[in-house]
Amino acid sequence: MLENILTIGNELGLIILALTVLAIGFLRKHSAAGYLGWSVAVAGLALLSAWLFISPAIDKAAFGGVYQTGPAPVFFKQLFIWAALLITMLSYPGKQSSNVLPYRHISEYLGLMLFSVSGMCLLVSAQELVMLYVSLELITIPVIMLVAFNRNDPRSHEAGMKYVFFSALSSGLLLYGFSWVYGLTGSTLLPEIRDIIDSSPIAVTALVLIMAGVGFKLAAVPFHLWAPDTYEGAPVTITAFLSVASKAAGFVLFYKVVEGFFVDTAVTYITLTGVLATLTMTIGNLVAMHQRNMKRFLAYSSIAQAGYVMIGLSQPELLGKTAVMYYLLVYLFSNLAAFGIVTLVALRSGREDMRDYAGFSITNPKLALVMMLSMFSLAGIPPLAGFMGKFILFAAAAQAGLYWLVFAGTVNAIIALYYYLIVVKWMYIMKPENGKPRIGPITTPAPHAIVLAVTTLAILLVGILPIFLEWAKSCAAGGF
Amino acid sequence: MGLLSLIVSIPFIALLVILSIPAKYSDRIKWIALIATFIDLCLSVLLVIGYLGKIGFSGALPSPGVALNLEYVEKIAWLEPLGIEYFMGVDGISVLMIFLTAVVIFCGVCASWNHAHRTKEFFAFLLLLVTGVFGVFAANDLFLFFLFYELSVLPMYLLIGIWGTGPKEYSAMKLTLMLMGGSALIIVGILVLYFQSGASTFSFSEIAQAGIPESTQYWLFPVMFIGFGTLGGLWPFHTWSPDGHSSAPTAVSMLHAGVLMKLGGYGCLKTIYLMPHGAMMWATFFMVLTTVNIFYGALVAIQKTDLKYITAYSSVSHCGLVLFGLCALNWTAFQGAMVQMFAHGLMTALFFALVGMIYKRTHTRLISEMSGLLKVMPFLGVSYMIGGLAGLGLPGLAGFIAEIQVFVGAFSDASISHRIMVILAAASVVTTAVYILRALTRMLYGPMQNPEHEKIKDATFVEKVPLALLVFLLALAGIFPGWMIRMIAYSLTPIFSNLEHASLLTQM
Numbered sequence: 001m002l003e004n005i006l007t008i009g010n011e012l013g014l015i016i017l018a019l020t021v022l023a024i025g026f027l028r029k030h031s032a033a034g035y036l037g038w039s040v041a042v043a044g045l046a047l048l049s050a051w052l053f054i055s056p057a058i059d060k061a062a063f064g065g066v067y068q069t070g071p072a073p074v075f076f077k078q079l080f081i082w083a084a085l086l087i088t089m090l091s092y093p094g095k096q097s098s099n100v101l102p103y104r105h106i107s108e109y110l111g112l113m114l115f116s117v118s119g120m121c122l123l124v125s126a127q128e129l130v131m132l133y134v135s136l137e138l139i140t141i142p143v144i145m146l147v148a149f150n151r152n153d154p155r156s157h158e159a160g161m162k163y164v165f166f167s168a169l170s171s172g173l174l175l176y177g178f179s180w181v182y183g184l185t186g187s188t189l190l191p192e193i194r195d196i197i198d199s200s201p202i203a204v205t206a207l208v209l210i211m212a213g214v215g216f217k218l219a220a221v222p223f224h225l226w227a228p229d230t231y232e233g234a235p236v237t238i239t240a241f242l243s244v245a246s247k248a249a250g251f252v253l254f255y256k257v258v259e260g261f262f263v264d265t266a267v268t269y270i271t272l273t274g275v276l277a278t279l280t281m282t283i284g285n286l287v288a289m290h291q292r293n294m295k296r297f298l299a300y301s302s303i304a305q306a307g308y309v310m311i312g313l314s315q316p317e318l319l320g321k322t323a324v325m326y327y328l329l330v331y332l333f334s335n336l337a338a339f340g341i342v343t344l345v346a347l348r349s350g351r352e353d354m355r356d357y358a359g360f361s362i363t364n365p366k367l368a369l370v371m372m373l374s375m376f377s378l379a380g381i382p383p384l385a386g387f388m389g390k391f392i393l394f395a396a397a398a399q400a401g402l403y404w405l406v407f408a409g410t411v412n413a414i415i416a417l418y419y420y421l422i423v424v425k426w427m428y429i430m431k432p433e434n435g436k437p438r439i440g441p442i443t444t445p446a447p448h449a450i451v452l453a454v455t456t457l458a459i460l461l462v463g464i465l466p467i468f469l470e471w472a473k474s475c476a477a478g479g480f
Numbered sequence: 481m482g483l484l485s486l487i488v489s490i491p492f493i494a495l496l497v498i499l500s501i502p503a504k505y506s507d508r509i510k511w512i513a514l515i516a517t518f519i520d521l522c523l524s525v526l527l528v529i530g531y532l533g534k535i536g537f538s539g540a541l542p543s544p545g546v547a548l549n550l551e552y553v554e555k556i557a558w559l560e561p562l563g564i565e566y567f568m569g570v571d572g573i574s575v576l577m578i579f580l581t582a583v584v585i586f587c588g589v590c591a592s593w594n595h596a597h598r599t600k601e602f603f604a605f606l607l608l609l610v611t612g613v614f615g616v617f618a619a620n621d622l623f624l625f626f627l628f629y630e631l632s633v634l635p636m637y638l639l640i641g642i643w644g645t646g647p648k649e650y651s652a653m654k655l656t657l658m659l660m661g662g663s664a665l666i667i668v669g670i671l672v673l674y675f676q677s678g679a680s681t682f683s684f685s686e687i688a689q690a691g692i693p694e695s696t697q698y699w700l701f702p703v704m705f706i707g708f709g710t711l712g713g714l715w716p717f718h719t720w721s722p723d724g725h726s727s728a729p730t731a732v733s734m735l736h737a738g739v740l741m742k743l744g745g746y747g748c749l750k751t752i753y754l755m756p757h758g759a760m761m762w763a764t765f766f767m768v769l770t771t772v773n774i775f776y777g778a779l780v781a782i783q784k785t786d787l788k789y790i791t792a793y794s795s796v797s798h799c800g801l802v803l804f805g806l807c808a809l810n811w812t813a814f815q816g817a818m819v820q821m822f823a824h825g826l827m828t829a830l831f832f833a834l835v836g837m838i839y840k841r842t843h844t845r846l847i848s849e850m851s852g853l854l855k856v857m858p859f860l861g862v863s864y865m866i867g868g869l870a871g872l873g874l875p876g877l878a879g880f881i882a883e884i885q886v887f888v889g890a891f892s893d894a895s896i897s898h899r900i901m902v903i904l905a906a907a908s909v910v911t912t913a914v915y916i917l918r919a920l921t922r923m924l925y926g927p928m929q930n931p932e933h934e935k936i937k938d939a940t941f942v943e944k945v946p947l948a949l950l951v952f953l954l955a956l957a958g959i960f961p962g963w964m965i966r967m968i969a970y971s972l973t974p975i976f977s978n979l980e981h982a983s984l985l986t987q988m
Binding site: 319322376381382383387388391392394395398399401403406407410411413414417418421424425428429466469470473 | 558559560561562623626627628630631634637638641642648649652653656657660661664665667668671672674675
């Protein structure tokens with residue numbers, strides 16, 4: 001029993017941390033409690049990350065094979081915890097803003113997020129359908145509350161409602177697909193299902209249902225309709241959380257239930273993923289071009305980015321998995337750098353429109369540089385991390401002989417470059433109306449500065465230093 | 481650190497230094513940029529001399545073989561999961577191009593000495609760009625090559641967007657997207673080459689030795705040729721060039737037309753090297769396009785009255801000649817094409833520098849509003865004349881060496897269609913003479929119509945340096961082309977070994 005508990009130590013730690021942070025929120029209606037909760041969350045996450053880092057990443061099962069950890073799960077857990085850590089730091093309750101939501105209830109806010117993260121970590125390790133489903137709900141339900149956290153803002157309500165409806169629908173589809181799988185195989189353990197399931201029409205139906213459910217989580221076109229409104233209405237940091245951590249969890253789900261189950265119907269699901277990837281990239285990019293609200297813009301951009309990652313899903317070999325995991329790592333940093341700037345600007349000046357950024361490079365040269373680097377990394381410009389990520393994704397598709405998919409990806413990279421350049425254009429080229437920039441010089445609080453420094457360094461180095469790619473490759477070799 | 485890494489990294493180090501200096505010390509920033517580019521110029525001269533020393537000034541060409549004859553090789557394993565290496569090494573052609581780049585960037589920094597608006601960022605982006613360009617010519621790993629290639633294209637967006645003139649945002653966006661569109665084709669090409677050749681590295685030589693299946697070459701060759709051709713000004717993918725070059729600030733136009741378009745030609749050469757079967761199949765098709773290039777560029781240049789547009793279209797025409805020479809798939813024509821890359825780089829840099837300087841004095845770029853300027857600015861006027869004469873291929877200047885070899889080489893092919901195209905292309909020399917001589921006479925001679933222009937002063941010392949250097953090199957390459965042709969010929973052997981091998985296979 002003790003051994004079992006030690007094995008799930010990471011998840012237990014997260015849940016204890018979440019409960020602690022929540023409890024701190026009840027202490028007193030005083031801003032000091034907010035700081036305390038925030039500090040505990042940061043320290044706890046940093047410790048957990050360090051613990052994951054030093055503990056050996058070997059295959060280990062617990063609770064009769066229901067739970068299993070190994071190199072690939074550890075990679076994803078590390079990714080989720082980093083995302084949570086960076087986003088917690090971005091949610092730092094500054095002095096001016098401690099009365100605004102979500103900063104007024106920062107402990108509750110962070111507690112909910114930590115619950116969601118523990119759900120993600122459980123999902124990576126789940127080896128059984130019911131556990132898989134429960135951890136999925138543990139991810140989703142706190143996020144619903146977080147999306148609607150700004151309760152005085154009607155946009156946040158709308159976002160919350162949309163997220164509820166769509167996640168309920170997707171859970172339903174997924175569950176329905178699971179029940180077909182159970183009916184076919186008579187087992188709920190993933191390794192057993194993998195061995196039994198065949199390529200009968202019923203299996204293909206289950207595949208389609210499950211793909212649709214996963215598609216919602218990934219915000220893949222045509223299941224993306226909830227994403228833009230939810231992203232726009234949610235608090236900025238939660239948008240970042242949704243677009244980075246929650247999306248990565250969607251990819252884990254794909255590997256567990258699509259790639260894991262349907263080896264026999266690989267041709268079907270590869271074609272399906274390739275088509276979905278192309279649609280997702282293209283539609284995400286075409287719509288993103290016209291967005292002028294920064295959050296909405298980043299929402300569509302992250303839809304398109306998920307499309308690129310799906311290119312890697314269509315290659316079931318090692319290179320494909322490496323590419324997906326590496327890109328998620330790269331994307332985590334690139335996207336959080338962009339969200340860091342948008343959060344900071346929204347917090348300090350209340351501006352969310354792209355046009356407000358005219359003259360930003362003159363008033364805030366350093367922030368503008370970070371934003372430009374993150375845009376270029378998202379666009380895939382060498383030598384930044386995003387380029388390496390895309391290159392390996394394309395290489396994976398090329399190895400599988402899917403040249404049309406590589407071509408679709410590169411064409412989309414050009415479309416994407418156009419709108420990322422538009423952001424750069426507003427910051428660097430456009431002159432503000434009547435000579436006065438709408439966003440004045442912004443003082444960066446220390447936690448924000450650390451996040452921006454870390455993400456910028458990662459953008460610059462993850463692509464160049466070979467160690468990250470090798471790490472992703474060795475973890476991907478372990479399997480799920 | 482080897483000589484090549486040093487050449488590539490010096491601009492980058494200078495960039496880092498510049499970033500650490502507060503923007504108000506603009507003089508220091510300029511000096512750092514100037515010193516860094518000057519060091520690079522000296523190093524590249526050393527590289528030329530050293531390379532010539534290694535291959536000998538005369539003597540036999542290397543024995544036939546598919547692998548490139550590289551010198552100054554540096555090879556370090558980098559991203560092992562894909563077999564990507566940090567692989568630097570040069571053949572004669574890349575040495576020549578590195579030298580050209582060093583000359584042009586040094587002249588470009590001199591020519592933008594009076595730059596006043598957001599100086600720090602300007603020089604930072606300029607140095608980033610030139611790091612990329614040096615890298616492309618020194619890299620021998622396809623991945624590294626592509627990485628530097630994109631690095632040299634992207635800063636252009638901001639350089640034109642922030643410091644340009646006229647419809648700069650439009651031009652900058654058009655240029656960036658078209659060139660990136662080209663590189664999208666290239667990246668597909670690189671991946672197909674890597675997986676189809678079965679080589680476990682991205683090295684040019686090894687991929688060429690492993691060979692690409694013929695059926696793949698047939699469809700991949702045009703993809704990559706158009707990808708590189710977009711940057712090389714291939715008609716009808718050249719439209720970014722006139723807009724981009726006329727909107728860009730002086731130093732940027734110099735660098736872009738002078739060096740970056742050469743990346744396109746250089747890439748096309750590598751494409752031919754890697755895919756000889758594809759090249760033989762598609763050569764005639766692309767030759768037609770490049771003939772249009774030469775002719776069309778020259779014809780449009782006749783129509784234009786804006787000096788920058790004239791220069792930009794003449795670039796399209798001259799770069800067309802580079803690609804034309806390549807499509808001839810003939811030794812002499814290849815030599816000519818390579819010399820043309822060098823000559824056109826110098827000539828165009830000279831033109832754009834002069835246009836910038838003249839514009840600063842007259843505040844107009846329309847030739848109809850200028851006349852009799854030779855009286856007030858003899859130095860600038862004479863430099864312009866020498867550049868113009870090199871452009872129309874006057875013997876004794878570099879342009880002649882290039883054109884004569886391209887035409888003779890291409891004409892020696894027995895097929896009638898080739899010969900007709902050569903005649904058409906050669907006829908464009910006349911058209912070139914028309915637009916160059918017209919611009920010269922209107923601008924420099926005749927009575928001075930605008931009294932404002934009486935007060936114009938001739939070039940200052942800082943302006944004379946780059947002009948004198950460029951003119952000197954144009955004449956040097958025209959009078960003593962031997963060293964250049966030796967370097968080029970020495971490096972053409974592997975490309976021709978590959979081509980001949982392929983043509984033997986086809987005949988059997």
